[in-house]
Amino acid sequence: MLSKKLIDAINDQINYELLSSYLYLSMVAYCEDNDFQGAANFYRIQAREEVDHAMKFYDYLVEMNARVLLKGIPDPETEFDGYKDTFEKSLAHEKTVTKRIYDLMDLAIEEKEHATISFLKWYVDEQVEEESNFTAILGKLKRAELDPAALYMLDDELLKRVYVPIAAE
Ligand SMILES: [Fe+2]
Numbered sequence: 001m002l003s004k005k006l007i008d009a010i011n012d013q014i015n016y017e018l019l020s021s022y023l024y025l026s027m028v029a030y031c032e033d034n035d036f037q038g039a040a041n042f043y044r045i046q047a048r049e050e051v052d053h054a055m056k057f058y059d060y061l062v063e064m065n066a067r068v069l070l071k072g073i074p075d076p077e078t079e080f081d082g083y084k085d086t087f088e089k090s091l092a093h094e095k096t097v098t099k100r101i102y103d104l105m106d107l108a109i110e111e112k113e114h115a116t117i118s119f120l121k122w123y124v125d126e127q128v129e130e131e132s133n134f135t136a137i138l139g140k141l142k143r144a145e146l147d148p149a150a151l152y153m154l155d156d157e158l159l160k161r162v163y164v165p166i167a168a169e
């Protein structure tokens with residue numbers, strides 16, 4: 001049986017993954033409103049993936065016979081300062097998520113909870129990918145800043161992102 005402290009921390013992370021989904025959905029609305037169609041598509045998929053991250057934690061608690069407890073999700077930010085701002089805020093957000101996953105891992109290690117240590121490794125790897133994706137997009141954005149054609153190409157690239165359920169990865 002998982003400790004109450006660990007169950008509480010995982011429930012908090014379910015909430016935070018859903019909050020992440022809500023933030024990216026808010027970015028979808030902003031991008032749609034500003035005709036950033038590729039970015040809107042990119043964030044729609046990002047939002048779905050965050051729900052998958054929440055559900056992976058959710059199913060883990062169920063599997064471990066622990067109780068899932070849902071909490072309210074705070075209002076997401078709704079105003080952004082352009083295309084690049086959304087990606088800068090996304091990268092900053094993902095860095096916060098990484099820190100939270102590391103804190104969860106520290107707790108699991110402290111409690112010698114080997115099943116949870118093994119389970120959390122997936123999230124450690126996922127966060128490397130999340131930060132690297134946003135860093136790569138920001139790098140392209142910086143190079144495209146003075147070149148509208150390059151910016152158009154980047155948005156076109158983001159339009160091509162397709163949703164892949166995490167179980168199928
Ligand atoms: Fe996530």
Ligand SMILES: [Fe+2]
Nearest residue numbers: 020094097130
């Ligand atoms: Fe994420």
